Amino acid sequence: MLKLQHPLNMKITNFEDLSSKFKHLRNSHRIVQCHGVFDLLHIGHIKHFQSAKKYGDILVITITPDEYVNKGQNRPYFTAKLRAEAIAALDCVDYVVINAWPTAIEAIKLIKPNVYIKGAEYQDIKNDITGKIQDEIEAVRAVGGTIAYTDDITFSSSSLLNKFYSSFSPEVTDYLFEFKKKYNVLRILEYLENAKDLNVLVVGEAIIDIYHFGDVIGKAGKEPTLVAKQKSTETYAGGILALANHLSEFCKKIDCLTYLGENKEYEDWIKVNLKPNITLLPLYKKNSPTIIKRRYLDEYLRQKMFEVYEINDDFLEDDQQQQLLNEMNHIISHYDLVIAADYGHGLINKAMINVLTHKSNFFSVNTQSNASNHGFNCISKYQKADYVAIANRELQLNYRQKHLSTKEQLNQLMNDYAYKNVMITMGKNGLYICKQNEEIIKVPTFATNIVDRVGAGDAVLALSTLTAYFDAPSEITAFIGNIVGAEAVGIMGNKQTMEKIPLMKHIVHLLK
Numbered sequence: 001m002l003k004l005q006h007p008l009n010m011k012i013t014n015f016e017d018l019s020s021k022f023k024h025l026r027n028s029h030r031i032v033q034c035h036g037v038f039d040l041l042h043i044g045h046i047k048h049f050q051s052a053k054k055y056g057d058i059l060v061i062t063i064t065p066d067e068y069v070n071k072g073q074n075r076p077y078f079t080a081k082l083r084a085e086a087i088a089a090l091d092c093v094d095y096v097v098i099n100a101w102p103t104a105i106e107a108i109k110l111i112k113p114n115v116y117i118k119g120a121e122y123q124d125i126k127n128d129i130t131g132k133i134q135d136e137i138e139a140v141r142a143v144g145g146t147i148a149y150t151d152d153i154t155f156s157s158s159s160l161l162n163k164f165y166s167s168f169s170p171e172v173t174d175y176l177f178e179f180k181k182k183y184n185v186l187r188i189l190e191y192l193e194n195a196k197d198l199n200v201l202v203v204g205e206a207i208i209d210i211y212h213f214g215d216v217i218g219k220a221g222k223e224p225t226l227v228a229k230q231k232s233t234e235t236y237a238g239g240i241l242a243l244a245n246h247l248s249e250f251c252k253k254i255d256c257l258t259y260l261g262e263n264k265e266y267e268d269w270i271k272v273n274l275k276p277n278i279t280l281l282p283l284y285k286k287n288s289p290t291i292i293k294r295r296y297l298d299e300y301l302r303q304k305m306f307e308v309y310e311i312n313d314d315f316l317e318d319d320q321q322q323q324l325l326n327e328m329n330h331i332i333s334h335y336d337l338v339i340a341a342d343y344g345h346g347l348i349n350k351a352m353i354n355v356l357t358h359k360s361n362f363f364s365v366n367t368q369s370n371a372s373n374h375g376f377n378c379i380s381k382y383q384k385a386d387y388v389a390i391a392n393r394e395l396q397l398n399y400r401q402k403h404l405s406t407k408e409q410l411n412q413l414m415n416d417y418a419y420k421n422v423m424i425t426m427g428k429n430g431l432y433i434c435k436q437n438e439e440i441i442k443v444p445t446f447a448t449n450i451v452d453r454v455g456a457g458d459a460v461l462a463l464s465t466l467t468a469y470f471d472a473p474s475e476i477t478a479f480i481g482n483i484v485g486a487e488a489v490g491i492m493g494n495k496q497t498m499e500k501i502p503l504m505k506h507i508v509h510l511l512k
Contacts, residue, residue, distance in 0.1 A: 030056030033113035070502030204341035207239030248275035344377030384418035
């Protein structure tokens with residue numbers, strides 16, 4: 001017996017089958033295309049599709065695949081398959097295709113619509129933070145089509161999801177509700193957009209992060225030792241290299257002052273893995289390897305078992321230290337801002353701190369505690385800075401006091417040192433931020449998915465520095481830092497860097 005195909009399955013198709021169908025229909029039928037995420041199908045989408053159908057005979061909806069929905073954590077809320085099924089259930093829709101690319105450009109070239117439909121909000125190109133609408137318009141014209149805009153009642157899927165399906169705690173939801181009252185989203189984006197002309201110097205140790213993934217197979221036969229079978233290895237540009245990469249899409253030019261090993265280990269690999277607008281300014285440290293931090297993880301659980309460092313964390317020898325200082329004195333005034341990520345591995349000494357703090361046009365810094373410097377790498381080494389971003393653990397180590405509250409210690413820090421703006425991150429407990437002569441502000445964490453915390457502090461320092469540089473209200477600096485931190489802890493190591501358009505889209509959709 002012939003089995004009838006379900007109508008929804010007949011509507012949900014692929015580009016190859018669609019092209020075959022359209023060979024026979026294109027001369028006698030007008031083809032209309034709409035494109036989007038459509039994460040939560042609502043009355044605005046339905047009216048949009050109904051209006052679109054009036055422009056032709058066949059309505060094709062192409063939807064953004066899950067991996068390219070850059071709207072923050074836990075988005076899309078519904079998978080591409082479910083979104084396709086919901087849209088296919090509408091009578092006005094003839095075909096639904098899950099796109100294979102991040103934008104609609106390739107889909108337009110394949111479908112060759114007579115009319116490509118967008119919502120009325122896209123008529124003003126200035127509202128398009130992705131910069132892709134103009135590309136879509138050119139692609140449509142290139143295949144002989146035209147653009148039309150519907151003008152129906154509109155709703156926001158992000159707004160509805162934020163209101164009714166939020167993954168955030170009531171504390172975060174309430175905070176965002178109040179934050180939206182105080183700050184305009186375009187104003188927030190403007191701080192990031194203004195950074196595009198900045199020349200930045202980043203200073204700190206280059207670190208090669210090597211992650212070894214394996215299956216734990218049991219205890220050694222004759223020793224109380226855990227045994228794992230090697231499965232795969234991934235290598236990431238870490239330390240100051242990662243920080244520079246995070247800035248690359250936001251700033252005009254980044255110079256990276258660091259040291260590598262005496263034998264220039266990994267130099268070629270580093271240059272390949274730095275973004276095009278980053279220039280490596282290396283010093284080759286005598287009697288030292290390029291720093292490598294190996295982390296051994298259980299592949300299934302993605303949990304770290306132990307770490308091995310290849311490192312010489314002594315300070316530079318006197319002649320190399322003088323060479324570095326001469327270079328710093330020569331170039332530092334040429335940069336709009338300087339960011340130092342001090343991992344305590346021998347690059348930055350007292351003389352260099354003096355140059356950084358007194359000769360930078362704007363100076364941003366963090367110090368990080370790790371296994372090789374625990375208790376010896378405190379922020380108090382820096383007596384002054386325009387912006388400081390450290391973890392709560394570093395603040396506690398600075399005062400050797402874990403019983404005072406973070407707020408009390410932050411208040412003391414602002415009184416003891418000439419810091420203009422300080423952010424203290426506290427993991428799941430959110431963060432505090434304080435601007436000179438202003439009240440301390442507490443912000444809850446936005447992170448809901450923690451994969452790996454390595455590198456998160458670098459990402460937060462890099463991007464929140466940009467808003468601090470433009471003297472944004474401290475709460476906006478905290479907001480940016482919080483979003484960046486939430487994205488960074490969802491990434492294994494430094495496998496990915498912060499990208500401008502996805503971050504801006506995350507901000508927009510969080511505040512809808």
